[in-house]
Amino acid sequence: MSVLSDTAADTLRFATAGSVDDGKSTLVGRLLHDSKSVLADQLEAVAHASRNRGQAAPDLALLTDGLRAEREQGITIDVAYRYFATPRRRFILADTPGHVQYTRNMVTGASTAELTIILVDARNGVVEQTRRHTAIAALLRVPHIVLAVNKMDLVGYEEAAFAAIAEEYTAYVKELGGPEVTVIPISALAGDNVVDTSAHMDWYGGPTVLEHLETVPVDHHLAPCAARLPVQYVIRPQSPAHPDYRGYAGRIAEGTFRTGQQVRVLPSGRTTTITAIERLGRPVETARALQSVTVLLKDDLDVSRGDLIVPAADAPATTREVTATVCHVADQPLGVGHRVLLKHGTRTVKALVTDIPSRLTLEDLSPYPHPGRLLANDIGQVRLRTAEPLPLDTYAHSRRTGSFILIDPADGTTLTAGMVGESFAGPDPATDRAKDEEWDF
Amino acid sequence: MTPPLDTVQAGESPYALSHPDALESEAVHIFREVAGEFDNPVLLFSGGKDSIVMLHLALKAFTPAPVPFALLHVDTGHNFPEVLEYRDRVVAAHGLRLHVAHVQDYIDRGVLKERPDGTRNPLQTRPLTDTIQQQRFDAVFGGGRRDEEKARAKERVFSLRDEFSQWDPRRQRPELWQLYNGRHLPREHVRVFPLSNWTELDVWQYIAREHIDLPAIYFAHEREVFARNHMWLTAGAWGGPKDSERAEKRRVRYRTVGDMSCTGAVDSDADTIDKVITEIAASRLTERGATRADDKLSEAAMEDRKREGYF
Numbered sequence: 001m002s003v004l005s006d007t008a009a010d011t012l013r014f015a016t017a018g019s020v021d022d023g024k025s026t027l028v029g030r031l032l033h034d035s036k037s038v039l040a041d042q043l044e045a046v047a048h049a050s051r052n053r054g055q056a057a058p059d060l061a062l063l064t065d066g067l068r069a070e071r072e073q074g075i076t077i078d079v080a081y082r083y084f085a086t087p088r089r090r091f092i093l094a095d096t097p098g099h100v101q102y103t104r105n106m107v108t109g110a111s112t113a114e115l116t117i118i119l120v121d122a123r124n125g126v127v128e129q130t131r132r133h134t135a136i137a138a139l140l141r142v143p144h145i146v147l148a149v150n151k152m153d154l155v156g157y158e159e160a161a162f163a164a165i166a167e168e169y170t171a172y173v174k175e176l177g178g179p180e181v182t183v184i185p186i187s188a189l190a191g192d193n194v195v196d197t198s199a200h201m202d203w204y205g206g207p208t209v210l211e212h213l214e215t216v217p218v219d220h221h222l223a224p225c226a227a228r229l230p231v232q233y234v235i236r237p238q239s240p241a242h243p244d245y246r247g248y249a250g251r252i253a254e255g256t257f258r259t260g261q262q263v264r265v266l267p268s269g270r271t272t273t274i275t276a277i278e279r280l281g282r283p284v285e286t287a288r289a290l291q292s293v294t295v296l297l298k299d300d301l302d303v304s305r306g307d308l309i310v311p312a313a314d315a316p317a318t319t320r321e322v323t324a325t326v327c328h329v330a331d332q333p334l335g336v337g338h339r340v341l342l343k344h345g346t347r348t349v350k351a352l353v354t355d356i357p358s359r360l361t362l363e364d365l366s367p368y369p370h371p372g373r374l375l376a377n378d379i380g381q382v383r384l385r386t387a388e389p390l391p392l393d394t395y396a397h398s399r400r401t402g403s404f405i406l407i408d409p410a411d412g413t414t415l416t417a418g419m420v421g422e423s424f425a426g427p428d429p430a431t432d433r434a435k436d437e438e439w440d441f
Numbered sequence: 442m443t444p445p446l447d448t449v450q451a452g453e454s455p456y457a458l459s460h461p462d463a464l465e466s467e468a469v470h471i472f473r474e475v476a477g478e479f480d481n482p483v484l485l486f487s488g489g490k491d492s493i494v495m496l497h498l499a500l501k502a503f504t505p506a507p508v509p510f511a512l513l514h515v516d517t518g519h520n521f522p523e524v525l526e527y528r529d530r531v532v533a534a535h536g537l538r539l540h541v542a543h544v545q546d547y548i549d550r551g552v553l554k555e556r557p558d559g560t561r562n563p564l565q566t567r568p569l570t571d572t573i574q575q576q577r578f579d580a581v582f583g584g585g586r587r588d589e590e591k592a593r594a595k596e597r598v599f600s601l602r603d604e605f606s607q608w609d610p611r612r613q614r615p616e617l618w619q620l621y622n623g624r625h626l627p628r629e630h631v632r633v634f635p636l637s638n639w640t641e642l643d644v645w646q647y648i649a650r651e652h653i654d655l656p657a658i659y660f661a662h663e664r665e666v667f668a669r670n671h672m673w674l675t676a677g678a679w680g681g682p683k684d685s686e687r688a689e690k691r692r693v694r695y696r697t698v699g700d701m702s703c704t705g706a707v708d709s710d711a712d713t714i715d716k717v718i719t720e721i722a723a724s725r726l727t728e729r730g731a732t733r734a735d736d737k738l739s740e741a742a743m744e745d746r747k748r749e750g751y752f
Contacts, residue, residue: 010460011460011463039724039725039726039727040725040726041726041727042727063591079595080587080591080594080595081594081637081638082587082588082594083587083588083638083640090460092638104615105613105615107615107617108615108616108617111617111618112618112619232470232473232474232477233473233476233477233503235503235504235505235506236506237505237506237507238506239505239506241505242505242506245505249502249503250473251466251467251469251470251619278504280465280469280501280502280504281501281504281505290458290463290466291458291462291466292465292466292469292470292473292502305477329615329617341624343620343622344620346474346477399618400618400619403617403618403620404620405617405620405622407622407624411624411626412601412622412624412625413614414614414615414617414622417615417617
C-alpha cells in the first residue's frame with residue numbers, strides 16, 4: 001500500500017473480461033503480485049493452498065478466486081473487487097467472470113468501469129465470448145478497451161499470431177462503433193508485458209498493461225449533460241432547533257447547482273429557487289456532480305423521493321414511452337406484454353414491455369427482428385410504457401440519468417440493464433445520425 | 442515492429458472529487474437510499490473503527506435531523522471494557538437507540554455451546570440472525586470492506602439474505618451503476634455495506650481528516666498479553682493465559698476490534714493517528730492476517746460464516 005495524494009483523478013476504475021480459461025484471474029494475480037500489491041500473509045496463504053493441491057508454483061489465480069466453488073472448479077463465478085495503488089494512481093478493479101452463465105456479473109463490473117481489459121488466448125483468437133464482452137463494453141460506453149492477447153508463450157511469442165488477432169479485433173470494435181482499443185501481447189503466467197516489459201517480444205513497442213493503466217486519461221467521453229439532482233430523501237428534523245427545516249437530500253448526478261438558481265422539479269414541472277445548499281451540514285455556494293448534498297427551496301412545493309431537480313432553463317422532457325438498448329441479465333426471460341418495475345435514479349415505477357424490436361446477433365452484429373422475448377445474456381432493443389412520466393436523458397449524454405434497471409415485481413429479481421436511447425454505441429447520436437441508423441438494430 | 446495501436450496521454454478531469462470526498466459521498470448516498478426505501482433498517486455497531494466511521498457518516502447524511510435508525514451490538518461477553526464504554530458514550534451523546542444481543546444469554550440457556558478453543562466470534566451469528574428476525578429489521582448496515590478478505594471482495598453493496606439470513610454467492614443480484622435494488626420478500630433482509638470501496642488506509646485517513654474519536658485500544662499502550670497462535674491476546678477472565686502460556690507486559694495496539702478471544706494485538710509504538718497511518722502504509726501484513734484467528738481456521742472460513750448469516 002502506498003500513501004497517495006487524495007485526488008480522485010488518481011483513481012481508475014477498471015474491469016476484466018474474457019472467456020473461461022483465458023487467464024483473467026492469473027492476469028489479475030500477476031498484476032497485483034508484480035506491482036507489489038500483495039501482502040505477505042496473502043502470498044503465504046496462496047502458496048500454502050497451491051502446495052496442498054500439489055502445484056509446484058504458487059497459483060496466482062487463487063489470490064482472487066475467493067469462493068469455495070471457484071477454487072474447486074478453477075473458474076471465476078462472481079465479480080471480485082480489488083484495491084491497489086502504485087505511486088502514480090489508485091485502482092479499483094472489478095475482476096469479472098468469463099463464463100456465459102455469469103455474463104450478468106461482467107455487466108455489473110462494466111457499468112461503473114472507465115476501462116475494460118478483455119483477454120483472449122493467443123492460440124484461439126477472437127471467440128464468441130470476446131465479441132459478447134466487447135459488445136457489452138461498447139454498449140455500456142466504457143471509454144477505453146484493452147485487448148490483452150494472453151498466452152503468447154504458447155505461440156512462441158510470434159508477432160504474426162498477435163498481429164492477426166489485433167487486426168481482426170480492431171476491425172470488430174470499429175464496426176461496433178466502440179471506443180479506441182489498445183492491444184497488448186502478454187503472458188500472464190510468465191509475467192511478460194503485465195508489469196515488466198517482456199524480454200521475448202522486442203517487436204512490440206507499446207506499453208505494458210500496468211503502464212497503460214497508469215497513464216490512460218480518466219474521463220467519461222460522454223456529451224455534457226445539464227445539472228441533475230435525483231431527490232433521495234426529505235430531511236425534516238421537526239425539532240425545536242429546526243421547526244421548519246425541509247431539505248431535499250441527494251447525490252448530484254450531473255452538472256453544477258448554485259444557491260439562487262432557478263430550478264424546476266420534475267415530474268410536476270413547478271419552478272422555484274434554491275435558497276441554500278448544504279454539503280453534509282456545511283453551507284456551500286455551489287455543488288457539483290457526485291457530491292451528496294441537501295438543497296433548500298424557496299417555495300413550499302410538494303417534493304419527495306423520486307423527484308428530479310433540474311435547472312429551470314435546461315429540463316429534460318418527461319415521457320411515458322421509453323426506447324432503450326438493454327442487456328438482459330436474469331434467468332427468466334423478458335417478453336412483450338410483461339409487467340415490470342423500472343428503477344431510474346431514485347424513482348421506481350410500474351412499466352409494461354410494449355415491444356422488443358430487435359435482438360443483436362453477436363457474430364455479425366446484425367439485428368434479429370422481433371424476437372418476442374430476450375433470454376439471459378441477450379442484448380436487444382426494448383420499448384416500454386411507464387405508469388408515470390419519467391424525466392429521461394439519453395445514455396449517450398449521461399451514464400447516470402440515462403440508465404435504469406428492470407425488476408421483477410413478484411420476487412425482486414434484477415432483470416435487465418437499460419440504456420435510454422436508440423443508438424448502440426458511438427460518441428453522440430445527435431451529431432452522428434448516419435452511424436446510428438446503420439446500427440439501429 | 443508493431444506500433445502500439447493507441448496513444449495515450451495523462452489527463453485529469455477538472456470535476457473530480459478528492460478521494461476521501463468521493464468515498465464519503467458514495468457512502469452517504471447508500472445510507473440515504475436505504476433510509477428512503479426500507480421500513481426498518483439497523484446499523485451493526487461493534488465499537489470498532491469501521492462501525493464508528495459508519496455512524497459518523499450516518500450522522501452527516503441526515504443532519505440536522507437525527508439518524509433515522511437504531512444501532513445493534515452483538516455482545517460476545519468478551520468485549521474490551523474500553524469499547525463498551527465508548528459505545529455507551531456515543532449512544533448517549535447522539536440520542537441513539539441501541540439494541541444489544543448477548544451471546545452469554547444463549548450459552549446460559551444452553552442454545553449455544555462454548556467452543557473448545559474459547560473463541561466466541563462464530564457464536565455471534567445466532568444472536569444476530571435471531572435479533573434481525575425478532576425485530577423485523579429489513580436492512581442491516583455492516584462495516585465490511587471488500588479489501589478485508591477474499592470472500593468479502595465478492596460482496597455486493599446490497600446483499601440479499603433469505604429468511605434464514607443466508608448468503609448465497611451464486612444468487613447475488615447484478616449491481617448496475619448506482620441503481621441499488623433493495624426489493625425483498627417478507628422475512629428476507631438486505632445487508633448493506635456503505636464502506637465496500639474503502640481500504641483500511643482510507644478508513645484511517647478519513648478518521649484523521651474528520652477528527653473522529655476512537656477507543657484507546659487502537660493506539661499503542663502497555664498491556665498484559667500472552668502469545669497464542671502467533672498473536673498477542675489480552676490476558677483476562679475470558680480464558681487466558683493457560684498454564685503453558687506466559688503473560689507479559691508489551692507495548693501494543695489493535696488493528697481490528699472484535700472478541701478478545703480471537704483478536705490479536707500488534708507490537709507498536711504508534712500512539713497517534715499519524716503514526717498509525719505511517720505504520721499501516723508500511724505493513725506487509727493485512728489487517729486480518731495480522732490479527733484475526735477466526736479467519737485462519739480454513740481457506741474458506743469467512744465464506745462459510747457469511748453463508749450462515751455472519752456479517
